[in-house]
Amino acid sequence: MKEASSKTNDHCLSRRSFVILLIMKGSMMKKLAALGLLAVLVITSIAPAFAQDKVTLTWYIGLGTGAQPEQQEVQEAVVDAFNSSQDRIEVVMNVVENSVAYDTLSTLIAAGNAPDIIGPVGTDGSNGFGDSYLDLTPYVEDYDLSIWPEAAVDFYRTDAAGLIGLPLATYPxxxxxxxxxxxxxxxxxxxxxxxxxxxxxxxxxxxxxxxxxxxxxxxxxxxxxxxxxxxxxxxxxxxxxxxxxxxxxxxxxxxxxxxxxxxxxxxxxxxxxxxxxxxxxxxxxxxxxxxxxxxxxxxxxxxxxxxxxxxxxxxxxxxxxxxxxxxxxxxxxxxxxxxxxxxxxxxxxxxHADTFRIYEGTEHPEEAVEFLYYLVTDASLDLLGVYGGMPAVIEDQQAFFDGLDETYTQGVNWQVALDGVAxxxxxxxxxxxxxxxxxxxxxxxxxxxxxxxxxxxxxxxxxxxxxxxxxxxxxxx
The missing domain is CATH 3.40.190.10 (Periplasmic binding protein-like II)
Structure with a gap:
């Protein structure tokens, strides 16, 4: 973007030089001036196109948890961090109270304004729209799924719809x-x-x-x-x-x-x-x-x-x-x-498990999967801090149980919970x-x-x- 602006300024200066030369040199200078002006117009028209190349994704929150003020604050920080980390995708949040979230989402879908990302929400809460989620299978081939137990990933595979989510919070x-x-x-x-x-x-x-x-x-x-x-x-x-x-x-x-x-x-x-x-x-x-x-x-x-x-x-x-x-x-x-x-x-x-889903009609499935993967990996601990739930990412689980031990001091056999996922x-x-x-x-x-x-x-x-x-x-x- 900066490069396009610089080129535009240079050509503006060149245009003024051509005007001076036009007076001095006659018809030859007229032709050169015309070419210079054409270059300015072409570059000026291209610059807005560069600015519009950013894909916008809508994250719909409220069908499950996520609408509480303390949750919204963390979610906003997560979105800001993602948006500032790259220049291709802009995520915007649409937060709706849980009591009206189902009807609101139904209306958005019927009007052709469906969001791209939906959640966090559990299996039961998402099932009102259970035939409307994107099969992630062809989009996650280059993502590392080994950070989760295999059974936790398979939990989101269905015969009818394929892989419809990636693990975030699990409740064995x-x-x-x-x-x-x-x-x-x-x-x-x-x-x-x-x-x-x-x-x-x-x-x-x-x-x-x-x-x-x-x-x-x-x-x-x-x-x-x-x-x-x-x-x-x-x-x-x-x-x-x-x-x-x-x-x-x-x-x-x-x-x-x-x-x-x-x-x-x-x-x-x-x-x-x-x-x-x-x-x-x-x-x-x-x-x-x-x-x-x-x-x-x-x-x-x-x-x-x-x-x-x-x-x-x-x-x-x-x-x-x-x-x-x-x-x-x-x-x-x-x-x-x-x-x-x-x-x-x-x-x-x-x-039981909570995660995010992608609407099957999204116009930007690859970008939506990129954001979803960010939510369930880099942003997961921040989100789980306000959502609750055992982290699905294996290396994050011990810290979660250490926190529970501060409340329940009897020495709970948490290994049973970890093993139960299998x-x-x-x-x-x-x-x-x-x-x-x-x-x-x-x-x-x-x-x-x-x-x-x-x-x-x-x-x-x-x-x-x-x-x-x-x-x-x-x-x-």
Whole structure:
């Protein structure tokens, strides 16, 4: 740009010289003057074109987190640093409150004004636009993906859309447990590592699987008289401590994931499917509430005894299954974490993850991928400082856990969280399906029915759910 301006000034000076020579030299000077003037006009017309060569990308924030004032301040600094680091791309932010972010984005897309970058947002939050994201596969061939665990990258690969994101924040799941309650029951603690067996108090070993965890959960479920759920005297109407629960399970697809990876939609056939593993998982959960009583039902979860829904934090649930983000809401130091149990020899530690996505209709996919890669690498620690979440970049993870140790001083076995990423559910339990919001609501209705109603035929209700999902999927197509 400076070079173009210099040339323009030189030619302006030359033009004035030609005017003087024109008076002195006649027609020959007229021709030379005309050529000089033409050069000035050409260079002047080219200079604005150089200025307009910068690509503008819009970053849409609010569909997930990112709209809080302290977050916006960091995001602005990240954008300023990127914009000043090169002269080809200019990023502008569009921050929208979460409560209106979905409708606003829908309007922008319908009007042909879709943003280029969207996020941060989790899998579920992004699924309202799940068929609208760019497949990054052909654009990341020259980028280093080895900085992340392979499973963390594969988490963003789908059969229907390809690679739709790169890892930023990951939230592995694990079993959270209360050592004090195990000690009171005379039980050894759960295993510390994936692949380790559970050791019973008599020294015998058992595979750490759903069956073993269920046995423990029954022993750890206690009524007001001190009887546990394995005893004939146990009173299921007067329980004061439960052996297991899922801590906040969203629309309910988290529940059967302990039993295997699965999606409710087959993109190749367009069919709604509920696999045998998930059918068994929902049946196990239902029986645990209403027949075997080691899992609290909805009314019990909402009671003061179980902290009005924050059940594990109440201290009256011995084991809970949830994600690393639960450090937001657990108090005290009498807890630790353990691997999730296997089922039929398979271990699935479902994963939650936040990142950015690129709209498939972007006019500048290569530049958008360049900015996305910057966000999840160079800028990731700054962003995660206000977003929260375990860094997906391997070399950044130890510092994150060192920070947690300052709050939770009991010596939490964080290695379980790190190792759990390798067992992530692919496809994700939050995977996209057609007519996403309506179909998800139908799943929620099913789960609400199960945890509030005894004496149901669970398999018949699953059949009804599958039929309703098929109707909703067909409506979308």
């Amino acid at each position: 799941s694990m079993i959270w447990y209360r050592p004090e309650l195990f000690d009171e029951a005379g039980l050894n603690l759960p295993p510390a590592n994936y692949g380790d067996p559970y050791v019973w108090d008599d020294g015998t070993e058992a595979e750490w699987n759903i069956e073993t965890m269920t046995e423990l959960a029954k022993i750890l479920t206690v009524d007001a008289n001190g009887n546990d759920a394995t005893m004939e005297e146990f009173d299921p109407e007067n329980i004061v401590q439960w052996g297991f629960d899922y801590q906040w399970y969203g629309d309910g697809r988290q529940i059967p994931t302990l039993f295997g990876n699965f999606s409710l939609y087959d993109p190749e056939t367009g069919e709604a499917v509920i696999g045998d593993a998930w059918r068994e998982g929902f049946q196990w959960w239902y029986d645990g509430m209403w027949a075997e009583n080691f899992i609290p039902n909805a009314a019990q979860e909402g009671s003061d005894l179980l902290a009005a829904g924050n059940v594990f934090n109440s201290g009256n649930v011995a084991m809970g299954n949830t994600h690393l983000w639960y450090t937001c809401c657990v108090e005290g130091t009498d807890w630790d974490i353990a691997p999730v149990p296997s089922y039929n020899g398979e271990t699935v530690a479902r994963l 067992y992530a559910d692919v496809p994700s339990h939050e995977a996209w399906f057609p007519n996403y919001l309506a179909a998800r609501d139908r799943v929620t209705q099913f789960v609400t029915l199960l945890n509030s109603t005894p004496d149901l035929d669970v398999q018949a209700e699953l059949d009804a759910l599958q039929a309703d999902l098929q109707t909703l999927f067909d409506e979308a197509s």
